[in-house]
Amino acid sequence: MNLTLKIWRQKDSNAKGQMVDYKVTDISEHMSFLEMMDVLNEQLVNTGEEPVAFDHDCREGICGMCSLYINGEAHGPDRGVTTCQLHMRMFKDGDTITIEPWRAAAFPVIKDLVVDRTSFERIQQAGGYISVNTSGNTQDANAIPISKHAADEAMDAATCIGCGACVATCKNSSAMLFVGAKVSQYALLPQGQVEATDRVMNMVKQMDLEGFGNCTNTGACEIECPKGISLENIARMNREFLKATIKG
Amino acid sequence: MALDSKVPKGPIKDKWTDYKNKINLVNPANKRHIDVIVVGTGLAGGSAAATLAELGYNVKAFAYQDSPRRAHSIAAQGGINAAKNYQGDGDSTYRLFYDTVKGGDYRSREANVYRLAEVSANIIDQCVAQGVPFARDYGGLLDNRSFGGVLVSRTFYAKGQTGQQLLLGAYSAMNRQIARGKIEMFNRHEMLDVVVVDGKARGIIARNLITGEIERHSAHAVVIASGGYGNVYFLSTNAMGSNATAAWKIHKKGAYFANPCFTQIHPTCIPRSGDYQSKLTLMSESLRNDGRIWVPKNMEDVMAIREGRKKPTDLSEDERDYYLERRYPAFGNLVPRDVASRAAKERCDAGYGVNATGEAVYLDFASAIERYGKEQAKIHNIDNPTEAKIYELGKGIVEAKYGNLFQMYEKIVDEDPYKTPMMIYPATHYTMGGVWVDYNLMTTIPGCYCIGEANFSDHGANRLGASALMQGLADGYFVLPYTIGDYLADDIRTGKIPTNSKEFEEAEKAVTDRINFFINNNGTKSVDHFHKRLGKVMWDKVGMARNEQGLKEAMAEIKQIREEFWKDVKVPGNANEMNPELEKAGRVADFLELGELFAKDALMREESCGGHFREESVEESGEQKGEAKRNDKDFAFVAAWEYKGEPADAVLHKEELEFKDIELKQRSYK
Incomplete structure (x- = not known):
């Protein structure tokens, strides 16, 4: 198929960006979206233009590096996939595809389609861990039974890949689905209880400091999340936060 | 230079304990004057960086991605081995050791592998304490699955995302240390050379991938944890950015490179579809627990399938060649990866490949769905269940076990693997070879260590499934933090390493x-x-x-x-x-x-x-x-190569392997 691409180009974080049109031809429907981008970039290299910078790495939907806003949707039109798993069979010959970076104050553009997500890092550093040192004497892994239900729910929350699609999708650029998922994982496990109060307070505080917006329960984040992280995690974080506020 | 593996004396089961009792330690007050650079933040690098920082060293960690959490360990699917014997099926430290040496076709160093098996159980304890949500059974205890090349169930898992969960565990431990200021994290940085001063590794040159700035970083020791070199094949299951640069740079500065030809071609990957292909996707080995691998017996069926006249589901049982079960009745579909890959190639070379390129075999879940369906019908007291009911119940179980893998397959291939068998073909996946290290995990450059997939040590000529995660975390959490202290004990009076020397x-x-x-x-x-x-x-x-x-x-x-x-x-x-x-x-x-x-x-x-x-x-x-x-x-x-300019001029050094605790014999999975 032949396509027109409208792509956000921006030289660096200080430059003013703009949309630029490109044409690609003979795109196979079996290609992944990023393979289509590879074709474009090979074309640009060969004609002496600078290729489009975009983040990507594992190309199997787990590293969370890829981050394109395609036709107004985070990770494009398919559901339950990251951009690297999106395939060209979702598009038709002659389509015009708009490709933009994540847009959020807390995710400044570095270049073209690459954004800076270190705000997520700082939120995790504020409390996204259990304070346990490495030692050969940790108690036996089966010492504390954990109900299968709780373990499965914790796992569901823990599958967040930290891509930032929730933020990009949210009209308020809220990071509550991301933070809620991490808070939930630990809140659901006995190991996470000791530091539960400090954790949620510190992570929420950092989230606010980074300039992420608040949640107004639209639910778009859940729909666009490539890993299907549920809104329940936001509710759980709110409960944890309330509990922590009362306990102090 | 003669290779000295520095394996401690004494019986194999006491070596590591005795070693730890005798090494030099660095006192806590001195650790804060010692800097360590860790390149790579996957399971090995991430766990090492966190643990070294917990111990009190000043760590500088480097990742080319925008976060340590994105290292390619994240993509490991199936699980992590540990000799816990929770299933009571006869597992032990010795048996894990034995399976790993045998699985590696007797080309690994016994003492290293024994130590790996010895610390394996600690890894699971550590990860659970960190909040890693491993799969559990209804009694609340940890569940296990079985992997290729072994006869016990010792693999711990978190759905099909075990690597992700373990890496997030190590990442969380790192975050705690980053917040304390004990790890200085350099995301979007790439190491482009090691700096050797007076014969010792004393720093690196790195490029800031955002600004292009070239930076000098000094330390008392340098740890390379940059993963394997599978991308030498262009197409592999590695991430696009996975590279050998850090490992190769230290090789060119004096670190020997061992057994590069020992590379794992993983049997169950999605076949390639065209020239534009940028990478290949793995379907976890855990699928071989339940999937049966086959090609048609008759060439007419092969042609009919390729031309679309027949579907795989049209073929009756006796028209199928379950070639692994035929050739290896004892291990069946769970033979080690190298054996399974070659068997697939053998069938495809003989013309029995089932897709247009002739390079694909089937991985079929129909009988697993039926078996689970019947089992579930019994559990739920359903008498005379219909075929549709059995399918529905069985599909539920398969979905719970491998749902994310099936979804991944469907998104890539556009076929429903619950209804039609998956098509798979071998692809480059893991490199057993790598930088030569001694028992301390030190390379032939003093002060330069190499851990995880980047080194050569534990898997011999073939790695068993679920052992990469085990080795990465063993090296980073439990081995390197001890061995590096023995070396750094001599550095307590050295002081900060200046970066204005002529070497830098x-x-x-x-x-x-x-x-x-x-x-x-x-x-x-x-x-x-x-x-x-x-x-x-x-x-x-x-x-x-x-x-x-x-x-x-x-x-x-x-x-x-x-x-x-x-x-x-x-x-x-x-x-x-x-x-x-x-x-x-x-x-x-x-x-x-x-x-x-x-x-x-x-x-x-x-x-x-x-x-x-x-x-x-x-x-x-x-x-x-x-x-x-x-x-x-x-x-x-072990073939350890010394760099001499052109690769063709590399000089071979041999580390003879001694097998004192395991008898050398022909591997048989028949």
Whole structure:
């Protein structure tokens, strides 16, 4: 198929960006979206233009590096996939595809389609861990039974890949689905209880400091999340936060 | 230099304990005056960085991604082995040790493997304490699954995302130390050389991938945890950015490179679909717990399937060749990876491949769905269930176990694997070879350590499933933090390492010169052009089956591609900005050298063992006819290569392998 691409180009974080049109031809429907981008970039290299910078790495939907806003949707039109798993069979010959970076104050553009997500890092550093040192004497892994239900729910929350699609999708650029998922994982496990109060307070505080917006329960984040992280995690974080506020 | 593995004396089961009792320690007050650089933040690097920081060292960690959490360990699916014997099925430290040595086809160092098995149980305890949500059974205890090449269930897992969960555990431990200021994290940075001062590794030169700035970083020791070199094949299950640059740079500065030809071709990957393909996707080995691998028995059916006249589900049981079950009745579909891959290649080479390229076999879940469905019907007291009901119940179980893998398959191939068998074919996945290290995990450069997939030590010629995660975390959490202390104990009075020495200056200049060369070369062909050509030579001549003539041709062809690369590569953009093409150019330049050494190593090793199959070395008669033939008399050694300029001139050093606790014998999975 032949396509027109409208792509956000921006030289660096200080430059003013703009949309630029490109044409690609003979795109196979079996290609992944990023393979289509590879074709474009090979074309640009060969004609002496600078290729489009975009983040990507594992190309199997787990590293969370890829981050394109395609036709107004985070990770494009398919559901339950990251951009690297999106395939060209979702598009038709002659389509015009708009490709933009994540847009959020807390995710400044570095270049073209690459954004800076270190705000997520700082939120995790504020409390996204259990304070346990490495030692050969940790108690036996089966010492504390954990109900299968709780373990499965914790796992569901823990599958967040930290891509930032929730933020990009949210009209308020809220990071509550991301933070809620991490808070939930630990809140659901006995190991996470000791530091539960400090954790949620510190992570929420950092989230606010980074300039992420608040949640107004639209639910778009859940729909666009490539890993299907549920809104329940936001509710759980709110409960944890309330509990922590009362306990102090 | 003679290779000294520094394996402690004494009985194998006491070596590690005795060693730990006798090594030098660094007191806590002195640790805060000692800096350690860790390159790579996957399971090995991440766990090492966190643990070293907990101990009190000042750690500087480097990752080329925008977060440590994105290292490619994240993509490991199936699980992590540990000798917990929670299932009571006869597992033990010794048995894990034995399985790993045997699975590695007797080309690993016994003492290292025993230590690995010994600390394996601690890993699970540590990860659970960190909040890693492993799968559990209804009683709330940890669940296990079985992997290839073993007869027990010792694999712990978190759905099909075990690597992700373990890495997030290590990442959380790192975050705690980053917040404390004990780890200084350098995201979007790439190490481009090691700096050796007075014979010791004392720092690195790194490039800031956002600004292009070249930076000098000093430390008292340097730890390389940068993963494997599978991308030398261009197409592999590795991430796009996975590269051998850090490992190759230390090789060029004096670290020997061991057994590069020991590379794992994983049997269950999604077959390639076209020339545009950028990577291959793995379908976890755990699928072989329940999936059965087959091709049609009759050539007419093969042709009918390829032409779309028949569907795989049209074939009756006796029209199918479950070739693994046929050839290896004891292990069946759970033979080790090297054996399964070669068997798939054998069938496809004989013409039985089931897709248009002729390079695919089926992985079929129909009988598992039926078996689970019947079991569930019984559990739920459903008498005379209909076929549809059985399918529905069985599908539920398969979905719970492998749902994310099935979804991944469906998104890529656009077929429903619950209804029609998956198509799979082997692809490059993991590299057992790597930087040579001694028992302390130190390379032949004093003060330069290498851990995880980047080193060569524990998997011999073939890695068993779910052992990579185990080794990465063992090295990082439980081995390196001890062994490095023994070395750093001599450095408590050294003080900060200055970065204005001539060694740093020279290293920085070499890095800058090379970058400027790329930018100014103005060639006519893209980096990928050369990488793809290299990959094709590697796959065709240094792939699943190798022979003398092909390997000699490969060496000459790779050299040729390398020469063309340096003449004609085209790198757009500038040095002082984010420039992904420039990053790739540097990595491919290193692969173009590594590939040739790889072929040279394969040519030298005139035996078949593990992932290395020489067509000249097969069993010619008896029960094992057609199987790989190892040659213990002449090749029971680690091949450690010393850099001498051109890869073809590398000098071989042998570390003879001694097997005192395990009898050397032909692997049989029959």
